[in-house]
Amino acid sequence: APKHAEIALILNPRMTPPEFLLAICEELGIAVEQKSEGSLKDLVDLLSFHLLKAHAEGKRIVLVVDEAQNLGADVLEQVRLLTNLETETQKLLQIILIGQPELRELLGRVELRQLAQRITGRYHLDPLESEETAAYVRHRLRVAGATREIFTSGALREVQRLSGGVPRLINIICDRALLGAFTEDRHLVRSNVVRRAAGEVFGKNFLPGWIPWAGGSAVGAVAIASALLVMPRFLGDDPVRVAPAPVAEVAESAISPEPVAVVTAAAPATGTAPGLDKLLAQYGAETDPDDAFNKLFAVWGLRYIAGNVDPCSQALRAGLECFAQRGSLAQLQLFNRPAVLNLVDFTGRSHQVVLTSLDSERARVDLGGAQREIGIGDLTRSWFGDYVILWRPTAGGSSPLALGARSARVKWLRDSLRRVNGLPADEGAGVVFDSALVSMVEDFQRKHRLAVDGIAGIQTQVAIDAALADSKTPFLRKDDRGGAGS
Template structure:
């Protein structure tokens, strides 16, 4: 069966009783499936716009709905917010500034002896001041922001500095693929990264969301009865990895195939057949030469993976036993770390049966926290060992790379390939390279390779201060913890004066915590929770292991 492309749209729609095309790949805000993570993303973006200027970050894999979500945001903006939409991210700095001027209808005039960049910047500043005086806000949106070079990013950072004595004048929304995250994590871009006031990473859909996604789009297109059989969801999940754009392509081709067969429903087998066609290279479909090239490429990739696995995870490595990956009930839920409230409740950590092995990732992780050689006895469990050193293990099942950077602690990650899963210790991140440690030493892996293999899980250790039991709120009495908090604030600010509190968490200290949280892009709720405590730790204690170094 080849691609079906010559069926008149009206016949195809009438056959299924559709009023509109349900699975178009053209971004349409009215068709955006309101999944929990998409609603959360919109909330994060709106929260960023409510702040006093700065950068807002929206990232996600190709086809996860970033552009559609951006259009939803822009469509819902109040009239007093002006928007400059930059689609071409491969511009030079001066051209980008000129594009912003064009979008905001800012008139430019050549001035002898002055660079075009300065002319644009000065004109934008005057325009922003006038807009601010008129009660208006300005938002610059840059699509495909992972393509921005350093000079352009620096120009945007300088634009974000434009302010009055009391207000920032500009919001900048960067929309890009995951490759944007390690770029912003570079040391020479830390000033820009510190100006990000809200961020969100879009994940693909899980299986439950795929079923709801299909039904929602069919409903929006005017059909209430089911068209896709229940076995289609599992096939879609395996073939598209939950990427909405790929789901749309496969579903559209499946409906065309069903129409051509005079069928009013789509089976899993029909969908799989359509997916095989649509997900193959459409430029030379059906050519014998292409099929041979694909076959040879797959054979090459297969043996390359085998060589990599043998080289990195030697066959006698006891702590790298393959794990059976069961996708039947797996759900992928975004857990944002923008603040303490988003940290899940303590999870019972089910330690790998080899965690007591001398070369286990758990033991290697614990050793990073201990200066002397780790004493290891068979009558002590791993949990008892970390408890004895005053440490706590935190675990996430589905984390994005940006949040991993924010945690900034070595941890155990699970990499998945054709043979199963392998737990390794992530010890360092140097730019776009990550260092993984196993029994036979360390290996360096590129960011893009890591993202393709990492299943999102992350386990790490941290050391709570004395008296810490979860959350410290206003009015709570906890002298050891309040004293520890004030001592940390004094280490970071030599002008800080010790507040007499009687051991209570007072409003004066709460306000200092809010300032600290705002400065470090944490949820500014004034509550001393896990993320705020860990940030205080890592900024004031150089002995704490760090992924990026300090």
């Protein structure tokens, strides 16, 4: 604080009026006898004497109350009474209330109108725009010592979408995203890491923004005091080799360093088949998310209803789940399920189309009411890795299973892995995830080129579902009667 001012900072205002006044006195270094600690009159008298003394010395006293939306009505009344401490020419105490939007609602109550009328200035921090959010994150990282870009442009767009531009939420999401990238030994934070971080913060799963109703929302804040956690690996001066696009469980050997891994060398499109850009231009009116999910649901024999219920919620009602990822064609071949792809044409416009078939040289997409065959090279020029598939989880859900877990899903996992290996179910096996099951999971992951960690995460479960799927399940590889384990 400047020499001509004293500041009393109250960080936790959930107090009784005597506790509130006592906290102010303690902040200002006012000695309070024990017998006076519970007396409002004694505390106000002591505070008034200190304020008059400071005024005589040419000092200003400022009271700052953080999280002021938590102030009780009786404490707010005491705040109003403190504004009565004045000389003939000026107030002895300047009061600054900082809080969330609920503070405005609180001060709008009829019973607090006298306090509201004494407020001389109101400042509301509106949510940041997308450009402001990106600049804010970059600034915080520079202050923390970063010397290069850490969040991709796509990741920053996801931060904006999922935080609603609220700095407090931006801080929390970025903090968790940095921690997530650090634990995965990655030097770049991408959009899927941000979505996963937001899911941990808000306790729900977030899908890419191009999926209908996939966005997150948040309310604005009046003031913020938070810090971004930046791990040392992000802050170095030396050039850093950027890791491949993070595909949560897929081992790096299964993908190329590019955002979209091509399965083999691209085959040129046939002379009679129009290029993908021409198809997108011709049928662009039929490539919005609702059209794509309508077609994907139809492949599964389901009816899709465009409207107020998002497609993934509709899938849940049919016992299916959405799996959204930024990945590669190799990954799609592993999961072996028709997928909604997010394509970008040469004008920059986004299109959602259903991939119904895929091999090493050709892909087939549903466009204009027909199956259109295109070359892999043509597809990868317009596809940057975003996709959604549907899969059927076990009845208990799809949360990760790891060593020590105890549930009926553990038995499902053990039996499923035995089936993949052509073995009968072990009727005597329990419901505890033991070291033997860890080894089984690791063997499966190794065989299917997943990250080998012994944890049955979402991708491992999707791959198991692909390996065990029956003939009623739609496949990408049309020569398959089963999935990845066939």
